[in-house]
Amino acid sequence: xxxxxxxxxxxxxxxxxxxxxxxxxxxxxxxxxxxxxxxxxxxxxxxxxxxxxxxxxxxxxxxxxxxxxxxxxxxxxxxxxxxxxxxxxxxxxxxxxxxxxxxxxxxxxxxxxxxxxxxxxxxxxxxxxxxxxxxxxxxxxxxxxxxxxxxxxxxxxxxxxxxxxxxxxxxxxxxxxxxxxxxxxxxxxxxxxxxxxxxxxxxxxxxxxxxxxxxxxxxxxxxxxxxxxxxxxxxxxxxxxxxxxxxxxxxxxxxxxxxxxxxxxxxxxxxxxxxxxxxxxxxxxxxxxxxxxxxxxxxxxxxxxxxxxxxxxxxxxxxxxxxxxxxxxxxxxx
Numbered sequence: 001x002x003x004x005x006x007x008x009x010x011x012x013x014x015x016x017x018x019x020x021x022x023x024x025x026x027x028x029x030x031x032x033x034x035x036x037x038x039x040x041x042x043x044x045x046x047x048x049x050x051x052x053x054x055x056x057x058x059x060x061x062x063x064x065x066x067x068x069x070x071x072x073x074x075x076x077x078x079x080x081x082x083x084x085x086x087x088x089x090x091x092x093x094x095x096x097x098x099x100x101x102x103x104x105x106x107x108x109x110x111x112x113x114x115x116x117x118x119x120x121x122x123x124x125x126x127x128x129x130x131x132x133x134x135x136x137x138x139x140x141x142x143x144x145x146x147x148x149x150x151x152x153x154x155x156x157x158x159x160x161x162x163x164x165x166x167x168x169x170x171x172x173x174x175x176x177x178x179x180x181x182x183x184x185x186x187x188x189x190x191x192x193x194x195x196x197x198x199x200x201x202x203x204x205x206x207x208x209x210x211x212x213x214x215x216x217x218x219x220x221x222x223x224x225x226x227x228x229x230x231x232x233x234x235x236x237x238x239x240x241x242x243x244x245x246x247x248x249x250x251x252x253x254x255x256x257x258x259x260x261x262x263x264x265x266x267x268x269x270x271x272x273x274x275x276x277x278x279x280x281x282x283x284x285x286x287x288x289x290x291x292x293x294x295x296x297x298x299x300x301x302x303x304x305x306x307x308x309x310x311x312x313x314x315x316x317x318x319x320x321x322x323x324x325x326x327x328x329x330x331x332x333x334x
Contacts, residue, residue, distance in 0.1 A: 001025060001026065001027050002024075002025070002026050002027070002077045002078065003026065003027045003028075003029065003074075003075065003076045003077050003078075004021050004026045004027070004028050004029065004076060004077065004078045004079070004080060005029045005030070005031070005071075005074065005076040005078070005079045005080070006018060006021075006028065006029070006030045006031070006079075006080045006082060007030075007031045007061060007079075007080070007081050007082055007083035007105075007109065008031075008081075008082030008083030008084065008125075009028075009030030009031065009032065009047060009054070009056070009082075010030070010032055010043060010044055010046055010047055011046065011082060011083070011187075012046065012183055012185040012186055012187070012224050013082050013125070013181075013224055013227070013228055013231075014030065014046075014047070014080075014082050014083075015046035015047045015050075015185060016183070016185070016224050016225050016228045017080060017082070017228040017231060017232070018030065018047055018050055018054055019050060020225075020228050020229065020232060021232065022050060022053055022054070024232070027055070028050075028053070028054040028055070029054065029055045029056075029057060029074055029076065030047075030054055030055070030056050030057065031056075031057055031059050031061065031067075031070065031083065032044070032056050032057070032058055032059075033058065033059075033060065034058040034059075046185050055074075057070045057074065061083050061101060061105035061108065061109070062100060062101060062104065062105055062108075063108070064108040064111065064112065067108050067109055067112045068112045068115070068116070071112050071113065071116045071117060072116055075117065076117065076120055077120060077121065078120065078121045078122075078123070078235050079109070079113060079120050079121070079122045079123065080123045080125075080231060080235075081106060081109055081122065081123060081124050081125060081158075082125045083101075083105065084101065084102045084105075084125065084151075084154070084155075085097060085098045085101045085102060085151070085154075098150045098151055098154055099150060099153070099154050099157075101154075102151070102154035102155065102157070102158060103154045103157040103158060103161075106124065106157070106158040106161050106162070107161050110122065110161055110162065110165045110171075110173070113171070114165060114169055114171060118169065118170075118171055119172075120171075120172075121172040121174075121235040121240075122162065122165070122171060122172060122173045122174070122235075123173075123174050123175075123176060123231050123234055123235055124158055124159065124161075124162040124173065124174070124175045124176070125176060125178065125231075126155050126158065126159050126175045126176055126177040126178065126242075127151070127152065127155045127177065127178060128177060128178065128179040128180065128219075128220065128246070128287045128289060129147060129148070129149060129151055129152035129155060129287075130145045130147055130152050130155050130156045130159060130177065131143055131145060131146065131147075131177075131287060132145070132146045132147040132148035132149070132152050133146040133148055134146070134286060134287070137286065137288060138220075138246075138248065138288045138289055138290040139177075139244065139246075139287065139288065139289050139290065140244055140289070140290040140292070140293070141177070141242050141243065141244055141293060145159075159175050159177075159242075162174075162175050163175065163242075166240055172235070172240045173240055174234040174235060174237075174240045174241060174242065174243070175242040175243070176227075176230065176231055176234060176242075176243055176245055177242065177243065177244045177245065177289070178227055178230075178245045178246075179219070179220040179221075179222065179244070179245065179246035179247070179287060179288070179289040180192075180219045180220060180221045180222070180287070181221070181222045181223060181224045181226070181227040181245075182221055182222075182223065182224065182309060182313065183223055183224040183225065183309075183312075183313070184312060184313050184316035184317070185224070186224075186313070191212065191213075191253060191256075192221070192256060192313065193313070193317075194210075194212070195210065195212070195253075195256055195257055195260050196260050196310070196313040196314045196316075196317045197317045198210045199260045199261055199263070199264055199266070199314055199317070200264070200314065200317035200318045200320075200321045201321065201326075202264075202266065202271055203264040203265075203266065203318065204318075204321055204322070204326060206321070206326050208271070209271050209272075209273050210257075210271050210272055210273065211273045211274075211275040211278065212253065212257070212272060212273070212274060212275065212278055213253075213274070213275065213276075213277075213278030214253065214274075214278075215252065215253045215254040215257070215272070215274055216252055216253070216254065217252065217253050217286075218250045218251065218252045218253075218286045218287070218288070219250065219251065219253075219287050219288075220246045220247055220248065220249060220250050220287055220288040220289050221247070221249075221251060221256070221306060221309060222245075222246065222247045222302050222304065222309070223302065223303075223304035223308075223309050223312075225304070226302045226303055226304055227245055229300065230243065230245045230294060230298060230300045233294075233298040233299070233300055234298065237297065237298070241293070241297065243291070243293055243294045243297075243298065244289045244290060244291050244293065244294065245289070245291055245294055245300070246288065246289025246290070246291045247289075247291075247302050247306070248288065248289065248290065248291060249288070249306060250286065250287075250288040251306055254268075256310060257272055259306075259307060259310045259311075260310050260313070260314050263310065263311055263314040263315070264314065264318070
């Protein structure tokens with residue numbers, strides 16, 4: 001039985017990946033902050049349905065001794081490094097914390113694996129935000145990076161750390177440059193979940209407006225459940241490579257809003273307020289990926305359409321608010 005170790009297992013991607021690997025017969029281990037075990041109803045909500053099937057290790061990504069201690073006791077075949085401060089807006093507010101967690105945490109994890117389990121296959125969760133101020137459209141594995149946020153910068157650092165361990169020490173390190181991927185488990189701070197959650201609140205009479213930033217920003221949006229399949233496929237290949245994972249389609253925030261409000265029979269123009277305070281200090285206007293390598297080498301293709309993604313997210317938020325009587329519940333789906 002293969003053993004997998006997931007950092008960020010309590011997040012959107014981590015929860016879908018844990019489910020997927022369990023379905024493949026893996027023994028799944030995950031890194032969590034100790035406080036998560038003290039508040040499981042909130043912090044472990046996304047993995048509550050598989051909690052009894054996985055092994056959780058309390059520790060800190062910001063501590064090399066913590067990671068070294070865990071990995072010295074846990075022999076693993078594959079490591080999926082998903083944990084990060086991943087909210088772009090927050091990275092502008094606290095760039096130091098973002099860089100420490102995302103860059104140093106990646107370095108600590110790679111260093112511990114190299115010392116203890118250099119044969120372990122390693123996946124690094126990169127991001128389309130690494131491309132930032134784009135040099136070509138669509139973006140592919142060879143597109144130069146020009147990050148426009150501390151978050152994007154930290155992910156570029158992690159990318160090159162994984163690449164360096166691959167080239168310098170012969171470790172199996174694969175980078176996934178994943179474009180935006182959403183789901184009903186997305187955090188409320190992200191624009192897609194902010195939209196669908198507030199669409200449900202407006203429909204139920206709990207709110208009367210939705211304030212957003214740049215409505216014309218365009219993104220390549222897929223479903224997280226599709227993207228974790230790609231992560232797993234990357235670590236099953238004979239040789240490590242880096243891959244762009246994307247749908248190849250681009251849609252604006254305005255389009256997302258229109259579809260979401262249409263799901264509940266409302267006109268988005270009656271409720272959306274464009275608010276300058278939600279603009280980024282350095283805006284990224286267009287991101288769209290070319291996943292040709294993933295299709296040809298991994299045999300990977302997305303199964304969800306953009307419309308199906310929006311429909312699922314709105315339906316989940318409607319059901320959740322109706323079930324809780326209008327109270328905001330944890331960002332999970334049934």
